Amino acid sequence: MKKACKLLLLMLICSFMSSCWDAKKLDDLYLVYGIGIDISQENPARYLVTIAAPTIHPEAKEPKIEISSEGTSLRNAQDNIQNKANRRITYANTKIFFIGEETAKRGIEKHIDSLLRDPEGRGTIRLLVSEGRAVDLMQIDPPATPLVSLYIADMLRQGHETSTIPFTTLRRFNNALKTDGIEPVIPFLKYGNKPSEFLINNISLFNQDKMIGKLDGIESFTFMVLTGEIQDGFMTLSYPLGDMDEHPVLSLRVIGNKSQVRTEIKDSKFHIYHEISLTTHISEYTSSESVFGEKIIKSMEQAANLHLEAICDKLIRKLQSQYKNDNIGYGRYVKVNHPESFDGDNWNEQFSQAVIHIKPNVRIQMVGTMR
Structure with a gap:
């Protein structure tokens, strides 16, 4: 009898614990999928913050709601937005x-910190720098969904899977920002020929928390190769090597990527060897020449190695000379291997003087034809 009473009491207690005390209905909430931040046009000392959320209610006139407000900080502007909303x-x-x-060029560390401190904030929120103003981007109606936030989230996922942009989240950006020997990067969005056409194959370069430049097209792919983030992608070159307008085109699909870095100090200089x-x-191969045969495959691999070495050297020279900024992260290897010579505060200057040796090894596994 006592056991039965205890069991009944336990079931009664569990019934009171079956729901959350602070639960709210979806109809009482605005679920924000995207936040945008710009510098105020009226007062450059303030920020304009925009949020976008689906209306959910079946009788709503519009499928989404956008609310903007200004503030002295991201959190202050978010509070001002709440004062304009009829839901939590x-x-x-x-x-x-x-x-x-422009906000990215001014510096974003305090905004990243604000989002990470928010109890509702998640470190997995993706980051994107927009050409022009974020508020203009968030007002666009993309063809496949009423919320541009969801549309671009899919584009960012696809862009990383095809190895054109890095996977940058709040947490990853903050880690790079706080780590000696590497500078952060964020995908950069450009507009296409139509207002609702977006190009996400560019990378914005940061020195600390300030944007200082961009990488476009082939540079973005090269960056992904150098950082070892290649999952899937294409490398196109002329073969035999020469003018692309006069020679057949060889396109290689990358299905695997390995990267190895070693360092040494020689003649008072850092030497970085990157294989x-x-x-x-x-x-794709636009020639009628047969690709069957070890000799031509080896020749293609040699041409691909020369091409890969050239585009990697060009990007590294740009980072060393034009920006003096190690966004690839070579400094992390130098810090581990040569802690007595590594200068965390002045690593970018040391990076600009380093000698970097690229050793490519391209292997063609399949020819992709039955002819």
């Missing part, structure tokens, strides 16, 4: 933090 705003579902170009191995398939 929650950021637990936020997918993207849109950063206007890059790519496993590829032939995706």
Whole structure:
């Protein structure tokens, strides 16, 4: 009898614990999927923050709601936005933090810190720097979904899977910002020929928390190769090597990427040896010449190695000479291997003087044809 009473009491207690005390209905909330931040046009000392959320209610006139407000900081502007809303705003579902170009150049550390401190904030929120102003981007209606936040979130995922942009989240940016020997990067969005056409194959370079430049097109792919983030992608070159307008085009699909870095000090200079191995398939070859045969495959691999070495050297020279900024992260290896010579405060200057040796190793695994 006592056991039965205890069991009944336990079931009664569990019934009171079956729901959350602070639960709210979806109809009472605005689920924010995207936050944008710009410098105020009226007062450059203030920020304009924009949020976008689906209206959810079936009788709503519009499928989404956008609210903007200014403030002295991101959090202050968010509080001002809440004062304009007829529902409780929650950021637990936020997918993207849109950063206007001018805001990125001014510095974003305090905004990143604010989002990470928010109890509803998630370190997995993706970051994106927008050409122009973030508020203009968030007002666009993309063709596939009413919320540009969801559309671009899918584009960012796809862009990383095809190895054109890095996977940058709040947490990853903050880690790079706080780590000696590497500078952060964030994907950069450019507009296409139409207002709703977006190009996400560019990378914004940061020195500390300030944007200082961009990488475009082939430079973005090269950056992904150098950082070892290649998952899938294409490398196109003329073969035999020469003018692309006069020679057949060889396109290789990259299906595997290994990277190995070693360092040494020689003649009072840092020497960085970077070996890059790519496993590829032939995706396109616009010549009628047969690709069957070890000799031509070896020749193609040699041409691909020369091409890869050239584009890597060009990007590294740009980072060393034009920006003096180690966004690749070579300093992390120098810090581990030569702690007595590594200068965390002045590593970018040391990086600009380092001698970097690229050793590519491209292997063609499949020719992709039956002819």
